[in-house]
Amino acid sequence: MKYLLWVLLSxxxxxxxxxxxxxxNTLLTVEVPKNFPExxxxxxxxxxxxxxxxxxxxxxxxxxxxxNGFISCGFCHEQSSAFTHHGHQFSHGVNDLEGTRNTPSISxxxxxxxxxxxGATSHLDLFPIIPITNExxxxxxxxxxxxKLIADAVYQREFEMAFEExxxxxxxFLKAISQFMVMMISSxxxxxxxxxxxxxxxxxxxxxxxxxxFQQKCASCHATDLFTDGSFRNNGLPPNPQLNDLGRVEVxxxxxxxxxxxxxxxxxVSLTAPYMHDGRFGSLESVLNFYTNGMVDSExxxxxxxTQDGLxxxxxxxxxxxxxxxxxxxxxxxxxxxERFSEY
Amino acid sequence: MKFINRILIGTLVLSAFASCSSDDDTTDELxxxxxxxLEFDNAVGSDDLLxxxxxxxxxxxxxxxxxxxxxxxxxxxxxxNMGEVFTYEKDDSYFVTSEETGNTEVVxxxxxxxxxxxxxxxxxxxxxxxxxxxxxxGDFLTVAEETNMMWSWQAGxxxxxxxxxxxxxxxxxATDFKVHMGSHGSSLDNYKEVTLSLGTDALVSDExxxxxHLVADASVILDGENKLSLSExxxxxxxxxxxxxxxxxxxxxxxVDHVHNxxxxxx
Numbered sequence: 300m301k302y303l304l305w306v307l308l309s310x311x312x313x314x315x316x317x318x319x320x321x322x323x324n325t326l327l328t329v330e331v332p333k334n335f336p337e338x339x340x341x342x343x344x345x346x347x348x349x350x351x352x353x354x355x356x357x358x359x360x361x362x363x364x365x366x367n368g369f370i371s372c373g374f375c376h377e378q379s380s381a382f383t384h385h386g387h388q389f390s391h392g393v394n395d396l397e398g399t400r401n402t403p404s405i406s407x408x409x410x411x412x413x414x415x416x417x418g419a420t421s422h423l424d425l426f427p428i429i430p431i432t433n434e435x436x437x438x439x440x441x442x443x444x445x446x447k448l449i450a451d452a453v454y455q456r457e458f459e460m461a462f463e464e465x466x467x468x469x470x471x472f473l474k475a476i477s478q479f480m481v482m483m484i485s486s487x488x489x490x491x492x493x494x495x496x497x498x499x500x501x502x503x504x505x506x507x508x509x510x511x512x513f514q515q516k517c518a519s520c521h522a523t524d525l526f527t528d529g530s531f532r533n534n535g536l537p538p539n540p541q542l543n544d545l546g547r548v549e550v551x552x553x554x555x556x557x558x559x560x561x562x563x564x565x566x567x568v569s570l571t572a573p574y575m576h577d578g579r580f581g582s583l584e585s586v587l588n589f590y591t592n593g594m595v596d597s598e599x600x601x602x603x604x605x606t607q608d609g610l611x612x613x614x615x616x617x618x619x620x621x622x623x624x625x626x627x628x629x630x631x632x633x634x635x636x637x638e639r640f641s642e643y
Numbered sequence: 644m645k646f647i648n649r650i651l652i653g654t655l656v657l658s659a660f661a662s663c664s665s666d667d668d669t670t671d672e673l674x675x676x677x678x679x680x681l682e683f684d685n686a687v688g689s690d691d692l693l694x695x696x697x698x699x700x701x702x703x704x705x706x707x708x709x710x711x712x713x714x715x716x717x718x719x720x721x722x723x724n725m726g727e728v729f730t731y732e733k734d735d736s737y738f739v740t741s742e743e744t745g746n747t748e749v750v751x752x753x754x755x756x757x758x759x760x761x762x763x764x765x766x767x768x769x770x771x772x773x774x775x776x777x778x779x780x781g782d783f784l785t786v787a788e789e790t791n792m793m794w795s796w797q798a799g800x801x802x803x804x805x806x807x808x809x810x811x812x813x814x815x816x817a818t819d820f821k822v823h824m825g826s827h828g829s830s831l832d833n834y835k836e837v838t839l840s841l842g843t844d845a846l847v848s849d850e851x852x853x854x855x856h857l858v859a860d861a862s863v864i865l866d867g868e869n870k871l872s873l874s875e876x877x878x879x880x881x882x883x884x885x886x887x888x889x890x891x892x893x894x895x896x897x898x899v900d901h902v903h904n905x906x907x908x909x910x
Contacts, residue, residue, distance in 0.1 A: 422774055428798040469781075470777045470781050550827055552881035552884075
């Protein structure tokens with residue numbers, strides 16, 4: 300009811316001034332795919348609307364959010380590679396400075412509670428502060444960005460139309476970007492169709508075998524149809540001596556979190572190379588080889604990876620082939636071609 | 644008629660007397676609402692805190708020159724003499740006090756009339772507020788950013804930003820120290836609350852708008868109940884072991900020095 304009123308109100312407001320035509324703002328529905336877990340994002344606190352979403356998308360692709368006016372969110376998160384930074388081990392930001400972490404995919408963010416490899420923030424709305432203020436990413440300040448937007452008459456109008464109150468401010472800015480990201484749901488891969496018994500969901504023998512191997516050997520961490528349980532774990536990667544990225548410790552300050560990173564979702568994984576928090580692996584074959592014989596032991600190595608037979612996960616060639624075929628069916632072509640999310 | 648007048652005047656005089664003493668029943672006569680000002684006087688021990696000027700030696704024989712002392716205070720609650728608690732509107736209850744900008748006053752508006760005997764507040768930002776996302780933070784994010792209280796790499800808040808230089812027996816050249824304390828993502832909550840008895844009742848009414856003077860003794864941050872040596876570690880940020888100690892010390896640095904009752908314009 301409240302929203303209906305608001306729609307009417309914004310219609311009314313717009314029609315008061317004759318500068319621009321009446322645009323109706325409408326609520327968007329966030330549909331939870333049948334095979335997904337519950338939403339983590341509180342939709343009621345920031346219900347996506349058509350105009351809020353469009354504003355969020357414009358902001359996502361606007362270099363204004365960075366100090367040099369050139370680096371947008373979309374610069375590092377490219378749709379064609381499921382919103383990762385294709386071909387870059389580390390993210391490139393302003394002045395060509397490099398970060399130390401690999402850009403993860405942005406999709407299904409509304410289903411997560413922790414963000415970034417180390418869980419630096421536990422709310423999606425607040426995440427954009429991190430890249431915006433990071434001097435090797437966008438090198439701006441929140442205040443600086445808001446002031447740039449206030450100085451822009453078009454943005455001012457768009458903020459006013461998208462939000463009931465407040466106009467251009469940090470709260471509405473973050474809400475708009477979240478509305479865009481909340482709508483970015485990837486749930487139409489062949490695997491999803493298989494799970495939901497939909498047309499086009501027939502698995503080949505190899506794919507089906509790969510799925511079985513995955514369920515037996517990987518799904519304890521890469522759980523649910525998001526392929527992550529959202530936890531932080533050490534999967535046995537030898538620490539890169541040049542970076543010595545401690546992972547979750549950076550946030551928690553706890554030695555017991557050394558070298559633990561968020562279990563990444565594997566959706567669209569065929570498109571998101573390179574792999575791991577530091578992008579060390581260029582191919583999925585290398586990832587599998589790592590799981591079979593590349594692990595190193597350490598105090599925080601996940602218990603499940605230390606067995607009587609030694610470190611790692613045993614996979615024979617046939618199983619590897621199955622897993623590689625399985626990875627392919629996680630690609631969601633609808634998502635990467637969805638015009639609602641595309642820059643142009 | 645005359646007689647009745649006498650009685651009336653008598654009652655008026657009597658009640659005027661009554662309102663001068665801080666008897667328990669004064670609340671009855673305090674009407675309306677007004678603001679309460681909390682003035683945070685930053686100090687080091689019994690000395691005034693002068694940024695980048697004086698040096699202070701603590702019980703661990705470390706000599707500190709302080710260049711920054713900012714902290715977030717929040718979630719104000721006031722308890723009256725009837726034991727009733729007035730909770731200040733949560734959305735408006737977050738403040739940065741900063742010695743360097745001189746912004747050390749918190750004004751709580753529209754407090755209902757009453758005789759208040761204690762104040763409770765938090766140091767920092769509670770998880771509940773943080774997890775309200777953009778909606779919950781409102782403009783406080785930009786306030787925090789402008790006062791060096793945004794912990795931007797984790798999109799959170801520094802609850803305390805305490806910086807300067809120090810020397811000690813082992814560190815003879817003036818060396819920077821930085822103590823930034825806040826919650827550690829979802830893994831460690833460093834938000835703390837304190838309740839302070841006011842000593843003198845703070846009276847609020849249409850005419851009365853009290854000022855509560857609090858002293859924040861910055862020496863307690865490192866040299867309070869818990870001892871933290873800068874010679875051992877001069878940059879304390881996300882340490883699972885040390886930051887909770889800083890949080891506990893910080894919460895215990897406040898005392899109420901005195902309360903001014905009156906119209907609110909005299910200090």
